[in-house]
Amino acid sequence: MEKIAKISVPGGVRLGSVATGVRYRGREDLMLAEFPSGTSVAGVFTRSNVQAAPVRWCRRHIGGGRARGLLVNAGNANACTGRQGDAVAKACARAVAKRLDCPISEVLLASTGVIGEPLESKPLIKGIESAYGCLSGNKSRWYEAARAIVTTDTFPKAVSHRFEADGASYVLNGIAKGSGMIAPNMATMLAFFFTDAKVSKTSLGRLLRNAVEESFHRISVDGDSSTNDSVLLFATGAASEKPLSSKGLRRFGEVLRKAAGELARLIVVDGEGARKFVTIEVKGAVSKPSARRVGFAVANSPLVKTALSGEDANWGRIAMAVGKSGERIDAARLAITMGGVTLARRGAAVVLGGSDKRKLSRHMRAREIHIGISLGVGKGVDEVWTCDLSHGYVSINANYRS
Amino acid sequence: MEKIAKISVPGGVRLGSVATGVRYRGREDLMLAEFPSGTSVAGVFTRSNVQAAPVRWCRRHIGGGRARGLLVNAGNANACTGRQGDAVAKACARAVAKRLDCPISEVLLASTGVIGEPLESKPLIKGIESAYGCLSGNKSRWYEAARAIVTTDTFPKAVSHRFEADGASYVLNGIAKGSGMIAPNMATMLAFFFTDAKVSKTSLGRLLRNAVEESFHRISVDGDSSTNDSVLLFATGAASEKPLSSKGLRRFGEVLRKAAGELARLIVVDGEGARKFVTIEVKGAVSKPSARRVGFAVANSPLVKTALSGEDANWGRIAMAVGKSGERIDAARLAITMGGVTLARRGAAVVLGGSDKRKLSRHMRAREIHIGISLGVGKGVDEVWTCDLSHGYVSINANYRS
Numbered sequence: 001m002e003k004i005a006k007i008s009v010p011g012g013v014r015l016g017s018v019a020t021g022v023r024y025r026g027r028e029d030l031m032l033a034e035f036p037s038g039t040s041v042a043g044v045f046t047r048s049n050v051q052a053a054p055v056r057w058c059r060r061h062i063g064g065g066r067a068r069g070l071l072v073n074a075g076n077a078n079a080c081t082g083r084q085g086d087a088v089a090k091a092c093a094r095a096v097a098k099r100l101d102c103p104i105s106e107v108l109l110a111s112t113g114v115i116g117e118p119l120e121s122k123p124l125i126k127g128i129e130s131a132y133g134c135l136s137g138n139k140s141r142w143y144e145a146a147r148a149i150v151t152t153d154t155f156p157k158a159v160s161h162r163f164e165a166d167g168a169s170y171v172l173n174g175i176a177k178g179s180g181m182i183a184p185n186m187a188t189m190l191a192f193f194f195t196d197a198k199v200s201k202t203s204l205g206r207l208l209r210n211a212v213e214e215s216f217h218r219i220s221v222d223g224d225s226s227t228n229d230s231v232l233l234f235a236t237g238a239a240s241e242k243p244l245s246s247k248g249l250r251r252f253g254e255v256l257r258k259a260a261g262e263l264a265r266l267i268v269v270d271g272e273g274a275r276k277f278v279t280i281e282v283k284g285a286v287s288k289p290s291a292r293r294v295g296f297a298v299a300n301s302p303l304v305k306t307a308l309s310g311e312d313a314n315w316g317r318i319a320m321a322v323g324k325s326g327e328r329i330d331a332a333r334l335a336i337t338m339g340g341v342t343l344a345r346r347g348a349a350v351v352l353g354g355s356d357k358r359k360l361s362r363h364m365r366a367r368e369i370h371i372g373i374s375l376g377v378g379k380g381v382d383e384v385w386t387c388d389l390s391h392g393y394v395s396i397n398a399n400y401r402s
Numbered sequence: 403m404e405k406i407a408k409i410s411v412p413g414g415v416r417l418g419s420v421a422t423g424v425r426y427r428g429r430e431d432l433m434l435a436e437f438p439s440g441t442s443v444a445g446v447f448t449r450s451n452v453q454a455a456p457v458r459w460c461r462r463h464i465g466g467g468r469a470r471g472l473l474v475n476a477g478n479a480n481a482c483t484g485r486q487g488d489a490v491a492k493a494c495a496r497a498v499a500k501r502l503d504c505p506i507s508e509v510l511l512a513s514t515g516v517i518g519e520p521l522e523s524k525p526l527i528k529g530i531e532s533a534y535g536c537l538s539g540n541k542s543r544w545y546e547a548a549r550a551i552v553t554t555d556t557f558p559k560a561v562s563h564r565f566e567a568d569g570a571s572y573v574l575n576g577i578a579k580g581s582g583m584i585a586p587n588m589a590t591m592l593a594f595f596f597t598d599a600k601v602s603k604t605s606l607g608r609l610l611r612n613a614v615e616e617s618f619h620r621i622s623v624d625g626d627s628s629t630n631d632s633v634l635l636f637a638t639g640a641a642s643e644k645p646l647s648s649k650g651l652r653r654f655g656e657v658l659r660k661a662a663g664e665l666a667r668l669i670v671v672d673g674e675g676a677r678k679f680v681t682i683e684v685k686g687a688v689s690k691p692s693a694r695r696v697g698f699a700v701a702n703s704p705l706v707k708t709a710l711s712g713e714d715a716n717w718g719r720i721a722m723a724v725g726k727s728g729e730r731i732d733a734a735r736l737a738i739t740m741g742g743v744t745l746a747r748r749g750a751a752v753v754l755g756g757s758d759k760r761k762l763s764r765h766m767r768a769r770e771i772h773i774g775i776s777l778g779v780g781k782g783v784d785e786v787w788t789c790d791l792s793h794g795y796v797s798i799n800a801n802y803r804s
Binding site: 046047048049050051077079080081082084085114115116117118226227302303306307309310312315316317319320322323324325326327328329331332334344346347348349389390391393394395397398399 | 486516518520709712717718722726728729731734736746751799
């Protein structure tokens with residue numbers, strides 16, 4: 001998995017990144033994107049009941065399905081900031097709308113950073129002016145944008161795909177930030193996708209929900225989820241005036257799903273303190289949602305995660321986590337594999353031969369771990385992606401000062 | 403909080419502890435208790451769908467409400483051990499029943515230790531013989547019993563209360579083990595209560611469920627729960643032939659609830675790697691269960707727990723955990739206190755004065771931490787107890803080898 005992809009440029013998108021000094025010194029932390037008129041947009045947001053001001057702003061306006069601007073700031077989440085936070089969000093949207101000459105309802109916002117810290121609009125408004133002054137469609141701007149939106153991430157995250165549909169050639173780019181479902185107080189998973197295909201807001205919404213379901217909704221670093229999580233998808237239509245056909249939409253959906261999967265995996269790879277990327281594949285469940293819930297019970301178990309950090313093939317802890325999920329299983333038919341080696345069958349231990357022991361030991365030391373779980377009650381299948389829980393996670397999060 | 407209490411002895415209970423060598427060397431790991439005929443019993447067991455053989459055994463027989471014997475072994479959980487595991491459980495119950503001259507349905511079993519490791523009946527049967535040979539009602543046997551049932555606990559856990567009811571004097575003793583809802587592969591929270599009052603199985607069941615609801619169901623070390631969790635309550639009737647009256651039962655219920663609360667708190671104090679005992683008090687919820695779910699969302703958040711380990715009053719992470727609980731809240735009325743200092747009010751930060759800052763800083767360095775959360779939507783109140791997540795937890799669980 002490449003940590004940052006070779007970038008193509010989707011037509012119609014111009015980007016600018018600047019440093020506001022709100023929290024960080026000596027790095028860019030504000031990203032402005034401009035889209036041509038006619039750009040459609042869809043979004044998916046955090047399910048948390050505590051929602052940041054920019055999330056509330058987007059929810060209010062995304063129904064219109066039109067976007068001319070996107071503003072993202074890193075360092076302050078503008079969450080738990082009361083009415084003042086809403087006022088700052090509105091002031092930022094107004095400043096962007098004025099520059100882009102569009103209704104404020106066509107400006108989307110996202111923030112990531114400390115929760116509960118009052119945010120001033122002044123440095124942001126100043127940043128918007130600077131960012132507007134340097135908007136450009138250059139390739140290098142995409143790398144800068146991916147860097148400008150990170151907080152505790154250890155590397156920027158971007159993917160880029162060219163695809164053919166309906167006889168034309170298109171680009172889909174995605175950038176994301178996240179290191180933990182919520183990073184240490186520097187909240188949030190954010191992901192933004194941009195294509196130059198022409199797609200209606202309704203189709204965008206459907207394709208985005210499908211892609212998120214199979215990517216970002218599959219991952220967990222620590223089971224915590226943020227006040228600011230947002231995924232937005234913009235379609236400028238700059239590459240062709242003709243809307244994608246049903247067949248073209250299917251192709252676009254595939255590419256979007258692939259790109260979302262790549263970014264989701266990069267977030268897990270960059271999980272706080274993570275040294276292992278872990279795929280948990282659950283089958284034999286009563287349904288796909290049930291399989292996913294079992295997967296997350298295992299993925300979020302501190303005992304399973306610490307065992308993986310210690311490179312111990314501790315299937316007893318996996319069985320424990322399966323049991324506590326509350327999902328229907330047949331304990332007498334439970335089977336567990338690690339790295340393709342069957343450790344438990346019919347609910348009890350398998351005695352391993354020498355070659356299986358060696359294979360298992362090699363697998364546990366690798367960077368990518370595979371856990372297979374068979375519940376024995378149905379045909380439901382799903383998989384989730386997580387990382388181990390190491391001393392690094394505790395260091396990052398215990399040493400942080402709010 | 404005393405780690406081990408001054409013990410009184412409830413009439414009718416005889417105990418014996420021995421070393422079987424099943425997993426440990428040089429320590430007692432098998433505990434046998436004998437009760438006089440007429441002893442009633444009630445139990446509460448793990449809600450996990452993966453249940454150990456001794457749990458299945460108890461569930462099958464506890465409905466009868468009669469107990470003559472209790473056998474507990476530490477080191478091997480007899481969980482995920484298939485039919486062989488059930489056969490070992492039955493063989494042990496049979497051996498105890500033969501010695502105590504009772505039906506095997508009046509023998510209760512509990513195990514704690516490694517999950518998925520085959521267990522042989524031979525050393526246990528031999529242990530039962532030795533333990534039977536040394537049964538005694540001596541006070542010192544209670545300390546030995548509390549020690550024989552532990553696994554990774556750093557101290558044995560026992561409480562003892564004398565109480566008056568209906569003009570007679572009674573004793574209630576409790577012993578427990580647990581260091582984490584599940585200790586590192588050495589599964590399980592176990593607790594056993596013994597009284598010499600005479601109480602019907604129906605009343606015992608009701609009082610036990612109430613007590614567990616306000617004690618063991620309030621705690622979380624790591625959100626993981628075990629295949630073996632069991633709480634049993636025995637009433638010998640040795641102190642008086644007269645069953646407790648309604649008023650006597652109320653008094654007994656109070657004492658039981660107090661004793662259960664004490665043992666539950668001791669388990670959290672002994673949480674793996676724990677350095678802080680944390681009370682999370684939630685009010686203003688739509689109901690008591692909703693308040694408890696919010697409490698557990700906070701108690702089980704790795705980001706909250708690592709912040710506490712780092713002695714950081716990070717209320718933003720608490721707000722995040724409240725939000726992800728999925729429970730009804732009013733984000734605009736959310737209030738959060740730590741150590742009695744209000745950090746957030748109406749969903750936004752409070753600016754602290756110098757004396758509040760000092761008070762807060764002192765509180766965060768203490769062993770006992772109090773978090774208050776007000777949700778602003780109703781009158782539901784509850785509290786949960788947890789500990790911090792430290793490097794110690796990761797070390798214990800990552801370095802363990804299954």
